[in-house]
Amino acid sequence: MYDGRKIIPGLILFFGLVTYPVWHNLASGKLNYVPKPKLPADKKECVEPKEVIRINHKTLLEDWRNSVVRKAGKTYVAYNNKKYPMSLNRTCMSCHKDKTEFCDQCHNYAGVTNKCWDCHIYPKQLEEKQS
Amino acid sequence: MDFDRRGFLKVAGLTLLGLSVKPGWQVFSKEEPAEPSPGAETLARKRWGMGIYFRKCWKEEGCRDCIDACHRIHNVPDMGTLKEEIKWIWKAPYEKVFPEHEFEVTEEDYQQKPVMLLCNQCDNPPCIKYCPTRATWRREDGIVMMDFHRCIGCRYCMAGCPYGSRSFNWRDPRPFIKKVNLDFPTRTRGVVEKCNFCVERLAQGLIPACVEACKEKALVFGDLKDPKSEIREALKFRTLYQRMPELGTKPKIYYIL
Amino acid sequence: MVLTPRPLGIEHMLDKQTKIIGEDRVLFEHIWKTGKNFYITISILIALVLLGLYAYITQYLTGLTVTGLSRQIFWGVYITNFVFFIGISHAGTFISAVLRVLKAEWRRPISRLSELTTVFILMFGVGSVLIDLGRPDRMLYALRYANFQSPLLWDVCSIATYLTVSSISLYLALIPDIAMLRDLGGRGEWFYRILSLGWRGTEEEHHRLDKAIGFVSVLVIPVMITVHTVVSFVFAMTIQPLWHSGIFGPYFVVGAIFSGVASVIVVMAVLRKVYHLESYIKPIHFNNIGIFLMAMTLLWFYFTFAEYITVVYGNEPVHMAIFWSKISGKFAPLFWLHFTLCFVIPLPILAVRRFRTIRGTVIASISIVLGMWLERFVIIVPTLTRQRMPVQGAYYIPTWVEWSILAGCISLFMLLYALFTKVFPIVPVWEVREGREKAAATVAGRITSYMPETGAPKEQSHQVS
Numbered sequence: 133m134y135d136g137r138k139i140i141p142g143l144i145l146f147f148g149l150v151t152y153p154v155w156h157n158l159a160s161g162k163l164n165y166v167p168k169p170k171l172p173a174d175k176k177e178c179v180e181p182k183e184v185i186r187i188n189h190k191t192l193l194e195d196w197r198n199s200v201v202r203k204a205g206k207t208y209v210a211y212n213n214k215k216y217p218m219s220l221n222r223t224c225m226s227c228h229k230d231k232t233e234f235c236d237q238c239h240n241y242a243g244v245t246n247k248c249w250d251c252h253i254y255p256k257q258l259e260e261k262q263s
Numbered sequence: 264m265d266f267d268r269r270g271f272l273k274v275a276g277l278t279l280l281g282l283s284v285k286p287g288w289q290v291f292s293k294e295e296p297a298e299p300s301p302g303a304e305t306l307a308r309k310r311w312g313m314g315i316y317f318r319k320c321w322k323e324e325g326c327r328d329c330i331d332a333c334h335r336i337h338n339v340p341d342m343g344t345l346k347e348e349i350k351w352i353w354k355a356p357y358e359k360v361f362p363e364h365e366f367e368v369t370e371e372d373y374q375q376k377p378v379m380l381l382c383n384q385c386d387n388p389p390c391i392k393y394c395p396t397r398a399t400w401r402r403e404d405g406i407v408m409m410d411f412h413r414c415i416g417c418r419y420c421m422a423g424c425p426y427g428s429r430s431f432n433w434r435d436p437r438p439f440i441k442k443v444n445l446d447f448p449t450r451t452r453g454v455v456e457k458c459n460f461c462v463e464r465l466a467q468g469l470i471p472a473c474v475e476a477c478k479e480k481a482l483v484f485g486d487l488k489d490p491k492s493e494i495r496e497a498l499k500f501r502t503l504y505q506r507m508p509e510l511g512t513k514p515k516i517y518y519i520l
Numbered sequence: 521m522v523l524t525p526r527p528l529g530i531e532h533m534l535d536k537q538t539k540i541i542g543e544d545r546v547l548f549e550h551i552w553k554t555g556k557n558f559y560i561t562i563s564i565l566i567a568l569v570l571l572g573l574y575a576y577i578t579q580y581l582t583g584l585t586v587t588g589l590s591r592q593i594f595w596g597v598y599i600t601n602f603v604f605f606i607g608i609s610h611a612g613t614f615i616s617a618v619l620r621v622l623k624a625e626w627r628r629p630i631s632r633l634s635e636l637t638t639v640f641i642l643m644f645g646v647g648s649v650l651i652d653l654g655r656p657d658r659m660l661y662a663l664r665y666a667n668f669q670s671p672l673l674w675d676v677c678s679i680a681t682y683l684t685v686s687s688i689s690l691y692l693a694l695i696p697d698i699a700m701l702r703d704l705g706g707r708g709e710w711f712y713r714i715l716s717l718g719w720r721g722t723e724e725e726h727h728r729l730d731k732a733i734g735f736v737s738v739l740v741i742p743v744m745i746t747v748h749t750v751v752s753f754v755f756a757m758t759i760q761p762l763w764h765s766g767i768f769g770p771y772f773v774v775g776a777i778f779s780g781v782a783s784v785i786v787v788m789a790v791l792r793k794v795y796h797l798e799s800y801i802k803p804i805h806f807n808n809i810g811i812f813l814m815a816m817t818l819l820w821f822y823f824t825f826a827e828y829i830t831v832v833y834g835n836e837p838v839h840m841a842i843f844w845s846k847i848s849g850k851f852a853p854l855f856w857l858h859f860t861l862c863f864v865i866p867l868p869i870l871a872v873r874r875f876r877t878i879r880g881t882v883i884a885s886i887s888i889v890l891g892m893w894l895e896r897f898v899i900i901v902p903t904l905t906r907q908r909m910p911v912q913g914a915y916y917i918p919t920w921v922e923w924s925i926l927a928g929c930i931s932l933f934m935l936l937y938a939l940f941t942k943v944f945p946i947v948p949v950w951e952v953r954e955g956r957e958k959a960a961a962t963v964a965g966r967i968t969s970y971m972p973e974t975g976a977p978k979e980q981s982h983q984v985s
Contacts, residue, residue: 201410204306204402206466221445251411251448290668346590359909362837389759395672396658396665415661416584416654418594419672422758427909430591431654434583452583453654507908510759 169237172227179210179223193220193248220252230256306403311384311460312487312515313474314497319481321376329379330354332476333458338449340439349430351458352381352473361504379482381473382407382428382458383506383514390423399455405487405515406460416453425510429457487515540700544952547945550795551701554942557794565935572928575921576651584654586921592914593904597922598652600896601929604779605645606679606751607772607892611780612638612686613744615809616693617737623966625959626808628951629800633791634784635690636946640936642683644929649675651925671753678750682743689736692729695719696950748776755899761839762831762903771823778816778862779892782885785809787937789882791946800947803878810881813888814870821863842906850915851902858898861891 133139157163178185185192196218199205208218216223228234231254239246320326333339333352342348354377358364361378388407391399398413399420421429435452443449447463450456461471469475474482485494494517502520541548579586589596615634619627650659666673699719702712719725752772755763765771785806792801831839846855866884869875905914940946 197412201408201412202400247451250451253443253445253448255445286666286668347585348591355909392669393671393758395662395667395670395676397667398665413658413661413665414655415658417649417652417672418654419670419754421594422755422760422904425759425908427592431594432583433585433589451655452585455654 165241167237167241169235170230170233172229175227177212177214178227179208179214179216181211184211190246193224196220220248221254225254230254232256308488309404310386310487310515311405311465312485312494312517313381313384313460313471314483314494314517314519315379316479316481316483316497316519317373317376317378318520319479320379320477322479322481326478327354328476328478329473329482332472333461335442336444336472337447337459338436338440338444339456340436340449341441342433342436342439347433349432349436349456351430351456352379354378355380360506378518379473380426380428380506381516382460383426383512383516384458384460386513386515387511389425389510389512390420390429393419393423395419406462406465407457408462409456409459411448411450411454411456414454416455418455420455425512426506426514429455431455537704540703542953544949546796547800547947547949547952548701548704550941551943551945558938562935562938565931565938568927568931569935570928572925572931575924575928579651579921579925580656584652586919588916588918588922590914590916593901593916595652595900595904596916597897597918597926598648599900600893601926602645602648602652603751603772603896603900604893605641605648605929606748607776607896608780608783608889609638609642609645609682609686610744610748610773610776611784612636612690613740614777614781615784616689617740617744620733620737621741625955625963626805628955628959629797629947630784630788630805631951632690632693632948633787633946635686635693636937636940637780637784637787638686639683639690640933640940642679642686644933646679646683647929671750671757674750675754678743678747682740682747685736685740685743689733689740692733692736693948693951694944695729696721696726697945697948700949701944745773748773755903760903761836761906761908762842763899765827765830767823767827767830771827774816774819774823775892775895778813778820779889781809781813781816782866782888782892785813785881785885786889789878791941792878795941795946797947800952806878806881807876810870810876810884813881813884814867817863817867817870817888824859838906838908842902845905846898846902850905851898854894855898858891858894861887862895863891865891 180188180192196208200218206218208216208223210216225231231249238244330350330352334341334350337351339349339351357373357376357378360380364373384405384407386401386405388401391397391401391407394400394414395417396413396415398410398415400408400410402408416431418431421431432450432452432454437443437449440449461469461473464471470484471482474484483493483497485492487494489495497519498517504518504520505514505516506518508514587596587598612635615627616631616638620631650656653659662673662676666676668674695716696719698712699716699721702709702716749769749772752768756765756768758764788801788805788809792798828843831843845851865887869880869884901916905916
């Protein structure tokens with residue numbers, strides 16, 4: 133191979149760098165890490181079934197946001213026909229009190245950033261601020 | 264069939280022309296194209312308005328009850344400088360608010376007296392047409408709404424408002440809020456904000472915070488479409504002022520002599 | 521990209537290259553030769569761009585509070601930059617498209633450098649608005665949730681159209697020159713081969729290209745007028761005093777052509793000097809554009825005068841408060857400085873033949889460019905100090921962030937421009953050659969066709985017997 137002495141080590145270096153996340157996680161044992169969000173102790177029911185809300189909570193919250201802010205529709209009828217206010221704080225956070233123990237567990241793992249908390253204040257945050 | 268470059272260009276041109284019909288129509292239509300609003304009809308039955316009694320407001324000098332109440336429950340920050348100040352309701356001297364009133368011979372005792380200023384919630388708002396993203400719009404019940412999620416911070420609405428009712432977050436406001444109210448979000452830097460007629464309180468059947476906080480009951484609020492409401496009673500048979508009515512904005516804040 | 525023709529030792533290649541370059545070697549030399557001065561200039565420009573970038577990052581991290589803007593005066597240097605840069609972009613269209621439509625042969629050597637000014641500076645016009653946004657991460661919302669009642673959206677549409685059409689115009693006129701560079705061979709040949717789109721230089725291809733360029737040139741002229749009219753509508757459509765004026769549409773277009781043509785003169789002079797293009801860009805070019813610039817100076821004065829005299833005659837208190845702040849108040853120094861730079865200095869230089877040399881025209885042009893930036897500033901900021909609500913103590917002093925970003929934008933423009941001249945010839949070689957070979961005959965034929973018919977009256981084609 134022309135210039136083989138430069139190309140082959142270069143290729144090895146390149147693939148090594150590119151696959152770094154995989155073998156680093158293997159080596160440090162993090163490959164089997166599964167995020168464990170802390171579920172609320174008392175409440176067993178969410179506005180949607182677990183599988184549905186796990187996938188759709190982003191779209192659900194965006195729909196709620198557009199509805200409350202722009203369209204004046206404020207009540208959400210859940211899959212079990214129960215009525216909930218369309219509110220991040222009053223509905224979601226009333227059960228999942230601390231975002232660092234629930235929301236962030238999966239979001240940090242998946243590398244998801246959301247800007248909800250730039251404006252909205254979760255209950256635990258207020259307690260900390262006032263104490 | 265032979266479809267050459269010219270033919271393609273013709274079809275593409277016609278398609279583009281067709282696609283531009285809807286936005287073109289939108290430019291010339293007065294109303295916002297309908298985003299189906301479940302409560303639209305209910306909302307349209309009301310028209311919120313506010314009256315401010317001068318003399319009741321002037322009873323206590325230096326009173327700031329309405330300002331403090333509004334800024335407290337809405338997490339309005341105290342930025343500390345005139346440059347960055349954010350205010351939803353504030354005071355200005357009478358002769359600055361109504362410069363068209365003559366002062367040399369009449370109304371001498373009104374000079375320097377404070378007048379409460381806030382967003383006029385106009386029926387014909389000059390600010391909403393400029394927003395490139397429709398982050399501000401007029402709701403069916405008359406309230407000029409702000410969607411902080413959509414605002415891109417271009418400040419064109421601030422240029423549109425002739426009353427100077429809108430403020431901009433020049434930096435992150437959170438460090439400047441004395442006591443955070445959990446029930447209402449703060450805003451981020453880079454968005455415009457203004458008085459929202461306490462929409463969140465109206466949704467719960469409460470009156471705006473400033474109206475409730477005023478000890479002298481100088482602020483009166485209600486549904487202008489309801490002939491028996493408090494605001495309609497207050498506006499009957501009285502001398503009323505409005506800020507710059509000649510602009511055709513149809514403000515909904517009435518100043519009652 | 522440095523293209524060095526490598527003869528590869530074959531005689532007929534050398535011969536072919538000589539045939540392509542012909543007598544216009546100097547038009548290609550700035551691509552092949554890079555002197556010390558170029559590297560020094562590039563280094564300075566890169567340093568300024570990095571300064572601008574640092575300033576913007578500071579602003580992005582902290583918020584717009586790092587500028588001098590306030591609740592009262594919320595639009596300042598960035599919006600001035602926006603209007604100013606979009607204004608300068610009218611240069612290319614005027615010199616390239618309008619002169620082409622008017623069949624002015626002297627536009628040949630300068631059409632590409634002015635078109636390039638347009639295309640590159642438009643990006644900074646748009647960039648200035650994006651820099652001004654409070655939430656730039658949401659900038660695409662203007663497209664996703666577009667509200668077509670907003671003049672800003674009209675701006676988006678018209679500037680996008682203008683950028684597209686100008687880029688197409690620039691590219692079309694580049695094709696024959698790219699083909700020439702492709703035929704010269706060398707290391708960068710693959711790049712030019714792709715871009716040349718298989719241009720062979722046949723009669724039919726030239727004919728089609730002329731038609732295409734002609735079409736685009738005619739198309740871009742109404743777009744140019746629309747663009748700055750729509751930019752003026754951002755202000756004119758509000759009800760703010762001294763903004764809400766019907767004259768803003770044509771006023772801004774005239775101001776744009778004015779500042780644009782002046783900036784093209786500066787660009788022409790610089791390129792002529794550093795790339796030794798003296799035999800192509802001649803005093804006659806500066807003289808002709810200088811005369812046009814003089815007409816624009818007078819036209820600009822007319823619009824400014826008409827705008828202010830109507831305000832004075834109306835004597836409405838709200839308008840007069842702002843008027844006096846410009847004439848004798850807070851903004852008087854800036855107002856009279858801009859008037860001097862836009863009118864008092866350029867007019868005598870451009871009007872008197874003896875002063876309308878290359879140096880004179882360039883001095884007048886620099887004065888105009890600076891004056892027009894101030895003119896935009898003086899239109900935007902004083903209205904915001906008063907609006908309709910008298911407020912004490914409203915002042916606006918731009919901070920280092922705003923000046924750095926302005927410097928960064930201008931430097932990046934110059935940097936991109938300089939890099940362009942390292943890849944493509946800045947004087948359109950094929951247009952100059954077309955002028956040299958065919959123009960004299962075409963023009964002579966055209967002039968003959970204007971002349972009245974002479975000699976015996978022709979026989980009637982139908983005879984009444």
